[in-house]
Amino acid sequence: MNLKQLANPRILDQPVYIPGKPVEKVAEQFDIAEHEIVKLASNENPWGASPKALEKAMGALKQVHLYPDGSGTFLLESLASKFSLSTNNFILGNGSNEIIELIGHVFINETDEIIFGEHAFAVYKLVTLLMGAQPVAVKMPNLKHDLNIIREAITPKTKIVFLPSPNNPTGTANTKEELSSFIDVMPDHVIVCLDEAYSEYLEDPLDLRPFIKSGKKVMGLRTFSKIHGLAGLRIGYGYGSKEMISLLQKARQPFNANSVAQAAAIAALEDEEWVLQCRRRNENGLKQLEQGLSELGLEYVPSYANFILVNVGNGRKIFEALQQKGIITRPMPYELGNYLRISIGTEIENEKAMAALKEVLPKLDLK
Ligand SMILES: Cc1ncc(COP(=O)(O)O)c(C=O)c1O
Numbered sequence: 001m002n003l004k005q006l007a008n009p010r011i012l013d014q015p016v017y018i019p020g021k022p023v024e025k026v027a028e029q030f031d032i033a034e035h036e037i038v039k040l041a042s043n044e045n046p047w048g049a050s051p052k053a054l055e056k057a058m059g060a061l062k063q064v065h066l067y068p069d070g071s072g073t074f075l076l077e078s079l080a081s082k083f084s085l086s087t088n089n090f091i092l093g094n095g096s097n098e099i100i101e102l103i104g105h106v107f108i109n110e111t112d113e114i115i116f117g118e119h120a121f122a123v124y125k126l127v128t129l130l131m132g133a134q135p136v137a138v139k140m141p142n143l144k145h146d147l148n149i150i151r152e153a154i155t156p157k158t159k160i161v162f163l164p165s166p167n168n169p170t171g172t173a174n175t176k177e178e179l180s181s182f183i184d185v186m187p188d189h190v191i192v193c194l195d196e197a198y199s200e201y202l203e204d205p206l207d208l209r210p211f212i213k214s215g216k217k218v219m220g221l222r223t224f225s226k227i228h229g230l231a232g233l234r235i236g237y238g239y240g241s242k243e244m245i246s247l248l249q250k251a252r253q254p255f256n257a258n259s260v261a262q263a264a265a266i267a268a269l270e271d272e273e274w275v276l277q278c279r280r281r282n283e284n285g286l287k288q289l290e291q292g293l294s295e296l297g298l299e300y301v302p303s304y305a306n307f308i309l310v311n312v313g314n315g316r317k318i319f320e321a322l323q324q325k326g327i328i329t330r331p332m333p334y335e336l337g338n339y340l341r342i343s344i345g346t347e348i349e350n351e352k353a354m355a356a357l358k359e360v361l362p363k364l365d366l367k
Helices: 023-029 049-063 073-083 096-107 123-130 148-153 176-184 209-213 244-247 257-268 272-295 316-322 347-363
Strands: 090-092 113-117 136-139 156-166 191-193 218-223 236-238 299-301 307-309 339-343
Touching: 049 257, 049 272, 073 090, 073 236, 073 257, 090 096, 090 244, 096 123, 096 156, 096 191, 096 218, 096 236, 096 244, 113 123, 113 148, 123 136, 136 148, 136 347, 148 176, 176 191, 176 244, 209 218, 236 244, 236 347, 257 272, 272 299, 272 347, 316 339
Parallel strands: 113 136, 113 156, 156 191, 191 218
Antiparallel strands: 090 236, 218 236, 299 307, 307 339
């Protein structure tokens, strides 16, 4: 008997998320100094974390021989105070990806249908398949979530709608009005998970709290990986009704949120000035890239986040050509094969990316 025969049959066809190459490997492969590499591949914050968060992280390192606070007491208190909710309205995750997985463990059965957009963040489908449920990937005209199309896809078997706004990789967002009227008419058997990973980049995001308080089956997913600049520490959270959170807590492993991450996240939440500064810098970076792309005659999807999806004709070829020049971007899956996703970098990084794109574009046969 081989190992595959012993595996859960579901796992054999499970697709695997393929991350990009690390900076060190790209530097080595193309003989470029590491500090020359520009990584615009994973929608990270190019200005890094708040210096106050870094200081707390370094302080916490002195205690890494101890397990973290398994209840995340102080971070939960900070979140509760920031949102004017109770600590019982929050759950911490090893990144918000883990919260998506916890939702899968707690709510998804094999007979369920799980709805998301055809170009939505990839992890919803991975978790749906992992749980053996039926993914329902709805059309996204103009690469944007059309909430009427989602509503029409709901059946008695629908358990969850995953809705990211802004969405990765398209950068598109739904208006507050669209989202709130969508949540208002959700049938009672459907849970809406609003993925707010990039919501701090919005000027005026939807406030989910009234919906949570009125008993709607909604939850918000957030992360410290994006505007807070703590992607390497893996810390995110979900918030929802106390009932929702207490169910999710049953599937959470003790100590899933590490001590360095907890300490840094508290300081990151407090440093509102840093968040605001990063939002403004991101707006400028986005304008810079939009202008550069327009000058190159490239079409892009208007973005509400810290990345931009660009129609380059053949995303994989341009990705490879840019990578050879030390610019790491993200090629897209087959359905978006014409596109390349470029994260917003610092002014200099954006300049380098546009200069490299200008060089590689005419040299390639993009068919
Ligand atoms: C829409 C969306 N949700 C969730 C995540 C997961 O973030 P993390 O697990 O780093 O918190 C990402 C990461 O890229 C994302 O783009």
